[in-house]
Amino acid sequence: MSQAIVSIRMDSELKKNLEAVCTELGLSMTTAFTIFAKKMVREKRIPFDVAIDPFYSDSNLRHLQEGIKELNVGHGISHDLIED
Template sequence: MANTTQICFRIDEEVKQNAEKALDDMGLTMSAAITVFLKKVGREHRIPFEITADPFYSAANMERLQRAAAQMERTGGTVHEIGALSDDD
């Protein structure tokens, strides 16, 4: 048997429960799934899936929200359609 080590980390209980249910449906234990993940990271030297930012926090959306807030202040708190904002607003 290969040398083994133990890793301890904290994770939100709901995240853990959801993952355990999904992994159980796949016939995997949490330990087996994490081992698969870490072996792939070690072999490929990358995270084995795409990691993207929430588009809500993108620079373009933050600018759009700031323009909408400015428009609301100018118009007394009413914005009927954000998409109608021009680049000048």
């Protein structure tokens, strides 16, 4: 089977993070994109939901980051463990 080169532009930080995840999974980025392409061709659809998850909204992420800052300076709520 002949090979073709595909060039993709993406944010450098995204690329770095993607490479880290691929490495953790024991894959190269080429293998990851090939898996994606094969699945898309086989199913004739994007193989995952494309939707906006409100959890990742800018306002929610800011809220979570502020909460983490508050916890780190000791302004959080402590919960005791409940034993069975």
